[in-house]
Amino acid sequence: MVSQWASLTSAEQSAMLGISGLNAAQADHMIENTVGVYALPMGVATNFLVNGKDVLIPMVIEEPSVVAAVSNAARLFREGGGFVTGSDDPIMIGQIQLLDLPDVYVAAGAVMAQKQQLLAEVNALGGSIVERGGGARDLQVRLLPQTPVGAMLIVHLLYDAQDAMGANAVNTAVEYLAPQIESITGGRAHLRILSNLTDQRKARAEGVIPISALADDPIEAERTARGVIEAWAFADADPYRAATHNKGIMNGIDAVVIATGNDWRAVEAGAHAYAARDGQYRSLTRYWIDEANRLHGWIELPLAVGIVGGATRVHPTAQVALKILGVDSAQSLAEICAAVGLAQNFAAIRALATEGIQRGHMRMHARQIAMAAGATGMDVMRVVEQMIDENNIRPERARAIVQALKGQ
Ligand code: MEV
Numbered sequence: 029m030v031s032q033w034a035s036l037t038s039a040e041q042s043a044m045l046g047i048s049g050l051n052a053a054q055a056d057h058m059i060e061n062t063v064g065v066y067a068l069p070m071g072v073a074t075n076f077l078v079n080g081k082d083v084l085i086p087m088v089i090e091e092p093s094v095v096a097a098v099s100n101a102a103r104l105f106r107e108g109g110g111f112v113t114g115s116d117d118p119i120m121i122g123q124i125q126l127l128d129l130p131d132v133y134v135a136a137g138a139v140m141a142q143k144q145q146l147l148a149e150v151n152a153l154g155g156s157i158v159e160r161g162g163g164a165r166d167l168q169v170r171l172l173p174q175t176p177v178g179a180m181l182i183v184h185l186l187y188d189a190q191d192a193m194g195a196n197a198v199n200t201a202v203e204y205l206a207p208q209i210e211s212i213t214g215g216r217a218h219l220r221i222l223s224n225l226t227d228q229r230k231a232r233a234e235g236v237i238p239i240s241a242l243a244d245d246p247i248e249a250e251r252t253a254r255g256v257i258e259a260w261a262f263a264d265a266d267p268y269r270a271a272t273h274n275k276g277i278m279n280g281i282d283a284v285v286i287a288t289g290n291d292w293r294a295v296e297a298g299a300h301a302y303a304a305r306d307g308q309y310r311s312l313t314r315y316w317i318d319e320a321n322r323l324h325g326w327i328e329l330p331l332a333v334g335i336v337g338g339a340t341r342v343h344p345t346a347q348v349a350l351k352i353l354g355v356d357s358a359q360s361l362a363e364i365c366a367a368v369g370l371a372q373n374f375a376a377i378r379a380l381a382t383e384g385i386q387r388g389h390m391r392m393h394a395r396q397i398a399m400a401a402g403a404t405g406m407d408v409m410r411v412v413e414q415m416i417d418e419n420n421i422r423p424e425r426a427r428a429i430v431q432a433l434k435g436q
Contacts, residue, residue, distance in 0.1 A: 121228060135214070
């Protein structure tokens with residue numbers, strides 16, 4: 029069905045199934061000392077309605093329950109009209125650290141006086157991003173007057189990466205600019221590298237759930253909605269809880285980021301730094317109940333992902349994932365990631381606020397134990413059901429049931 033939905037060719041289907049996909053020769057070109065290729069499950073999350081459009085979400089993840097939970101949450105948001113998303117222009121930040129300045133304030137003024145000229149020089153370098161209409165957009169200066177090594181001036185290059193993640197282009201641009209900034213300021217340019225706190229490149233998603241959709245019993249539904257708000261308030265007030273709450277968000281986002289061949293460490297770094305932007309590490313989501321008694325969920329975070337360049341182009345399965353998503357820009361991919369993060373978070377805190385997460389988890393866990401005990405095909409579910417009925421989900425029990433089934 030997924031193949032039909034996305035009109036996958038037979039080559040693309042075999043990449044999705046893991047029959048072909050990334051081969052040793054391609055892997056060898058991607059990193060150093062390659063000795064093999066490591067596979068992970070790719071699932072597809074359902075029920076997502078994003079800006080009025082149905083989307084199937086490919087997710088690469090090793091953790092059971094994540095895909096089921098997010099699909100279930102997306103079904104509830106669908107009842108409220110699906111997700112409405114938005115995003116900033118794909119602006120990356122490149123940093124140049126300037127040291128040994130006689131006066132950081134004078135140096136800052138000197139850089140700003142040359143801004144237009146410097147931006148034009150960066151764009152004159154050309155490259156595929158500039159050809160597609162991107163490139164240097166702005167220069168900003170930040171003063172760090174007191175650091176362990178004295179005052180420093182930080183120059184930010186704001187760079188429109190278009191549909192790329194943009195790391196290479198930004199790093200090239202700041203390395204190119206650094207000597208010119210040294211000569212303008214008389215200082216010494218030290219680090220020249222992008223920032224993963226891509227707070228100029230955020231994506232956001234909002235969704236609504238009619239409270240009546242949360243449970244058949246109206247009192248139970250109200251209690252669940254209130255429970256979700258209480259769970260969110262805990263994460264917003266307590267960094268210990270916020271870390272786990274945001275981890276749940278990243279369960280969903282990382283899975284899409286990995287499926288599409290993007291750099292999930294970069295996305296993780298940006299998300300967590302952004303979560304701490306006011307000095308306390310907090311929730312990346314927010315929930316409230318409106319006057320019409322509907323539950324709203326909202327998320328915003330930096331999302332530097334691309335649909336061209338890097339592994340997104342090289343990895344055959346990443347190409348298939350992008351085709352299934354049907355995205356035509358880096359911004360729409362980022363927005364879908366935001367919607368997935370919100371849905372994943374809602375699924376987790378709803379479960380935590382009601383029955384807890386272990387019940388669902390134990391079923392998936394039982395499946396893994398059954399398979400490890402040698403169950404195959406239909407026997408996997410037989411072993412799972414029996415272990416759950418007996419409330420005895422253990423490898424020894426799984427092995428005994430497998431033996432008994434084989435005997436039959
Ligand atoms: C588990 O991978 C994620 C959760 O812990 C997230 C959360 O606690 O919100 C369930």
